[in-house]
Amino acid sequence: MHPAFSVIFLTTLIGVAQGLFTALMIGQTYELSDSSLNFGNDFYSIGAVLVLFFMGGGLIASFFHLGRPERAWRSVMMWRTSWLSREVIAIPFFMAVTFFYAYLQYTGAQASTTLLVGLIGVIASFILFYCTGMIYACLTFLREWATPLTIVNFILFGTASGFAFAAFYASISAPELISIYASFSIVLTLLGWATRIWTLRRNAALKPKTTTQTAIGAKHSQVRQVSQGQMGGSYNTREFFHHKTAATVKKVKSAFLILAFPIPVVLLFLGMGAESSFILLLAFVTQYVGLLAERWYFFAQVNHPQNLYYQTIS
Amino acid sequence: MVQLALVIDLNVCVGCHACVTSCKQWNTSSGYAGALPDDNPYGADPTGVFFNRVQTYEVGAFPNTDTVHLPKSCLHCEDPPCVPVCPTGASHKREEDGIVLVNYDKCIGCKYCSWACPYGAREFDEHEKVMKKCTLCVDRIYDEKIPEAERKPSCVIACPASARIFGDVHDPESEASKMIQKNNGFSLMPEHGTKPANQYLPRANRSGD
Numbered sequence: 001m002h003p004a005f006s007v008i009f010l011t012t013l014i015g016v017a018q019g020l021f022t023a024l025m026i027g028q029t030y031e032l033s034d035s036s037l038n039f040g041n042d043f044y045s046i047g048a049v050l051v052l053f054f055m056g057g058g059l060i061a062s063f064f065h066l067g068r069p070e071r072a073w074r075s076v077m078m079w080r081t082s083w084l085s086r087e088v089i090a091i092p093f094f095m096a097v098t099f100f101y102a103y104l105q106y107t108g109a110q111a112s113t114t115l116l117v118g119l120i121g122v123i124a125s126f127i128l129f130y131c132t133g134m135i136y137a138c139l140t141f142l143r144e145w146a147t148p149l150t151i152v153n154f155i156l157f158g159t160a161s162g163f164a165f166a167a168f169y170a171s172i173s174a175p176e177l178i179s180i181y182a183s184f185s186i187v188l189t190l191l192g193w194a195t196r197i198w199t200l201r202r203n204a205a206l207k208p209k210t211t212t213q214t215a216i217g218a219k220h221s222q223v224r225q226v227s228q229g230q231m232g233g234s235y236n237t238r239e240f241f242h243h244k245t246a247a248t249v250k251k252v253k254s255a256f257l258i259l260a261f262p263i264p265v266v267l268l269f270l271g272m273g274a275e276s277s278f279i280l281l282l283a284f285v286t287q288y289v290g291l292l293a294e295r296w297y298f299f300a301q302v303n304h305p306q307n308l309y310y311q312t313i314s
Numbered sequence: 315m316v317q318l319a320l321v322i323d324l325n326v327c328v329g330c331h332a333c334v335t336s337c338k339q340w341n342t343s344s345g346y347a348g349a350l351p352d353d354n355p356y357g358a359d360p361t362g363v364f365f366n367r368v369q370t371y372e373v374g375a376f377p378n379t380d381t382v383h384l385p386k387s388c389l390h391c392e393d394p395p396c397v398p399v400c401p402t403g404a405s406h407k408r409e410e411d412g413i414v415l416v417n418y419d420k421c422i423g424c425k426y427c428s429w430a431c432p433y434g435a436r437e438f439d440e441h442e443k444v445m446k447k448c449t450l451c452v453d454r455i456y457d458e459k460i461p462e463a464e465r466k467p468s469c470v471i472a473c474p475a476s477a478r479i480f481g482d483v484h485d486p487e488s489e490a491s492k493m494i495q496k497n498n499g500f501s502l503m504p505e506h507g508t509k510p511a512n513q514y515l516p517r518a519n520r521s522g523d
Contacts, residue, residue, distance in 0.1 A: 071422045076401075077403050212371070
């Protein structure tokens with residue numbers, strides 16, 4: 001598949017937002033468990049605004065994916081059958097809850113109220129993770145995606161990067177939370193590293209169900225395409241091929257396996273010890289860049305069955 | 315329930331692309347689908363939207379090879395994976411005749427349906443910014459201003475070898491159904507459970523010739 005940058009930014013940015021919101025709620029729970037702590041309402045309200053900022057960035061990116069963005073409102077219609085439609089509903093719902101949470105914290109509402117709204121927000125963010133993952137995992141014949149690992153990876157990468165950002169945010173406004181957030185991020189990153197490698201191994205071992213034989217109904221073991229029916233390119237040759245060399249794809253894979261996982265873990269560990277905003281920011285940025293590469297690879301790795309009809313020009 | 319479809323006889327198709335060009339001509343001029351655009355048709359990097367393409371394969375080991383031309387358009391699946399994924403309902407399967415269509419006024423151009431089609435039957439129109447696909451000439455087959463014998467998809471009428479048969483594959487008495495029955499009609503990529511309505515008639519085994 002051709003990786004679309006709009007979708008790469010959408011899925012990675014909203015992942016950070018969803019993880020950050022969960023981190024805020026972990027922080028609030030921790031604060032309430034220890035009466036000596038007080039991070040102040042601003043920590044949460046500004047944090048929630050940052051969540052909205054990441055969500056907004058993802059949303060803007062997503063519009064670049066649409067041919068007719070002015071009709072985007074229509075995409076809430078088919079929630080009964082379409083995971084994309086469900087995601088389109090889950091995004092504004094999560095954003096509305098986040099906005100309400102920010103408002104409540106800003107006006108100094110009672111902790112019981114903010115905790116309840118925050119819990120709804122965390123649930124909404126995980127529903128959103130599930131919807132986003134299922135958009136890809138539900139396409140059964142795109143076998144690289146059709147696995148629960150797709151959803152697990154979206155959740156682990158999103159929360160890991162969200163907690164990494166939260167560690168940086170805490171280093172500025174609530175240093176007591178740095179070690180909790182960084183530790184969470186380290187554990188989630190290591191888990192994500194493991195599940196990503198597991199996914200890579202699974203996909204490498206996939207035996208294609210669809211072959212040129214089943215694509216054209218030929219019985220003979222030897223079949224080759226001699227013409228795709230046109231000399232020029234088409235939507236089919238642009239959308240479903242990444243047009244990069246195998247060496248480039250391999251480099252991207254190596255890059256994300258290093259940038260998204262081990263380097264952030266080391267940086268988070270160092271940043272946590274030194275309570276250094278700079279190192280923690282570096283950890284987040286490195287991981288985010290790594291996740292961009294990961295998402296690029298996520299698309300590029302898919303070998304769409306339609307490609308069997310576009311094996312040779314003539 | 316009626317399920318209109320095409321049956322394509324691979325013994326007969328000579329790969330002339332008349333179905334491809336007639337499809338392009340009808341669907342560009344009829345107005346229903348809007349023009350199927352071409353960019354740089356005579357330039358260095360030509361590209362365009364087609365509802366139907368003929369692809370050619372060599373089957374067998376040299377010198378015992380068969381050249382098989384495979385005309386392929388939307389297969390109007392009985393269980394079309396492109397329909398449930400559409401977030402707006404633009405992509406739909408008609409109750410009355412089983413044709414899978416895109417409502418171009420509702421399509422937001424997210425391309426998700428094209429990912430969900432294992433056959434690559436959908437092509438995005440970069441000018442109108444919506445997804446397009448074979449309509450089985452829905453604007454022609456019911457047009458009472460056209461002589462009854464010509465109320466068929468444009469590709470069917472154009473085929474000089476009569477390799478394309480149009481009809482209701484749910485009606486066992488239709489010519490299409492009889493041809494499928496008689497010649498062991500098969501569908502493309504049956505492993506995905508899409509149940510394509512369009513069927514192909516396999517090359518007859520000529521080893522006894």
